[in-house]
Amino acid sequence: MARVTVSGMDQHVRRPRAERARHLADGLRQQITDGAFADGTLPDERELGRRFGASRNAVRDALALLREEGLITRRRGIGTTVLLPKYGHGLDRLAGLAEELAGRGTVTNEVRVAAEVSVLPAAVATRLEVPAGAGGVYVERLRWLDGLPLSLDTSWLTAGVGRAVLAGDLRERDVFGLIEEAAGVPLGRAEVAVHAVSADPGTARLLGIEPGAAVFALERLTRSADGRPVDVESIRIRADRMTLRATLRRGGPPTT
Amino acid sequence: MARVTVSGMDQHVRRPRAERARHLADGLRQQITDGAFADGTLPDERELGRRFGASRNAVRDALALLREEGLITRRRGIGTTVLLPKYGHGLDRLAGLAEELAGRGTVTNEVRVAAEVSVLPAAVATRLEVPAGAGGVYVERLRWLDGLPLSLDTSWLTAGVGRAVLAGDLRERDVFGLIEEAAGVPLGRAEVAVHAVSADPGTARLLGIEPGAAVFALERLTRSADGRPVDVESIRIRADRMTLRATLRRGGPPTT
Secondary structure (H helix, E strand, O other): OEOOOEEOHHHOOOOOHHHHHHHHHHHHHHHHHOOOOOOOEOOOHHHHHHHHOOOHHHHHHHHHHHHHOOOEEEEOOOEEEEOOOOEEEEOOEOOOHHHHOOOOOOEEEEEEEEEEEEEOOHHHHHHHOOOOOOOEEEEEEEEEEOOEEEEEEEEEEEHHHHHHHHOOOOOOOOHHHHHHHOOOOOEEEEEEEEEEEEOOHHHHHHHOOOOOOEEEEEEEEEEEOOOOEEEEEEEEEEOOOEEEEEEEEEOOOOOO | OEOOOEEOHHHOOOOOHHHHHHHHHHHHHHHHHOOOOOOOEOOOHHHHHHHHOOOHHHHHHHHHHHHHOOOEEEEOOOEEEEOOOOEEEEOOEEOOHHHHOOOOOOEEEEEEEEEEEEEOOHHHHHHHOOOOOOOEEEEEEEEEEOOEEEEEEEEEEEHHHHHHHHOOOOOOOOHHHHHHHOOOOOEEEEEEEEEEEEOOHHHHHHHOOOOOOEEEEEEEEEEEOOOOEEEEEEEEEEOOOEEEEEEEEOOOOOOO
16 A cells, blocks of 8 residues: 655656546546536646646546547637536436426427337336236437437336326426326335446437447336336436436435 | 337337337346346346347347446356346445445455645645645545455545544545544535546556446545535446435425
8 A cells, every 4th residue: 555645636656647637537527517617618738737736648638538528629729628518417306307407408308209008018017016917108208408419218107197198298398297287196206226338329329429428327216295106217318418416415314 | 209009118119129129128227236136147038028028139139238238148058147236326325335335245445545645636625625735635445346346436535534544444444434433523415426437448447347338437525514525536436336326305305
């Protein structure tokens, strides 16, 4: 174990250059995501080096990593600019995308499928706690934020709730809003599992990214206020456009 | 907008094969992550097709996607097996890795750096709310779970807390535990931002994955119970070994 006294991020004794670049990229990503560069333009390499106590080489390597991630673009004569604003989506409370981004961006939905299904897939029926063979509703939407694809959302809904959702305005509204308003079923809680995966070619094409790019894959089971499962979703989110945020508290989750 | 009545996942009228495979992969990933295949062996293609109402071709394509993700392996004569158990890490409360996985797996830590730094990087000092030029402590650990790399954790700590942590058992303990016990500073809450990125070559080598594989990048700022920032972390987690989980409630986060 090294116990050395070092000064600044770049002077870690014998730290490989790749690691210094990673540290710097982490710091820069965090500042970009927090909106530290309001006009979308990053300072030049010399100034970034000064702020992070890093060499020009380390700065250049870090910017290359962030360009790989699709976070920034670098053009001769123009400099380094943030390619896309990266939006934060809270993992603190249950909210639909449009609700969550209200006032920060314009969400529109391309409805790809909205249909009753006469028999839900067995695995979906189990999660929805309906009998094998029960019917339901399937909705698949490509969601656009400020004119660019953001996520591909697929929902399996129980039959009653689903039919009311189908009758609602799926182009303009979150499914959560439709469940509560069109179906009259207040929502309670949702269990979410967040995966990071490489985009398969089909998903990449729909989302407008390179195949293999990192995307979030969310699996979400949403329940009504009285605890019944109503909506099983699989969601693919472009990771270059979205950060998931949470505030965690020490000492256990809040009790319901 | 298509409004069709379909039966089962595979009979979506005119759905491209790639999308059927993605649906099926989502369902299977969820079952694998939930531990549905206790002995780690998946049923054969015919049986999976029956359970999900899908064709053999769709099953084969879905298994190919999951193999790409590093979740399963397929061997002639042996069948399809889960490559690694995928652990859930809760986003509901603030916990260290070893704490979180207690009883489910053995965490060991390879301490790569544990050092006082005479001057914290400016961006870190700002986040820790200490004056520019202040010193602190840097800890970098590669964390192993059941003998395989799981995550690369880097922490910047304020000087007083950090020195106590340096004196603690960094090989065996979570940094959170050391902050509370060795430094005597109870923790309060943390703000977490979760990114999904492609692993850079250096990180990939340390984590034992292919460069470009999807990994979680967590940025976490942890505060003491009285609200002072004490620990700024950047964490890279193998996404083939870890799922992040949360339970979300409708109607706003709990008030502190």
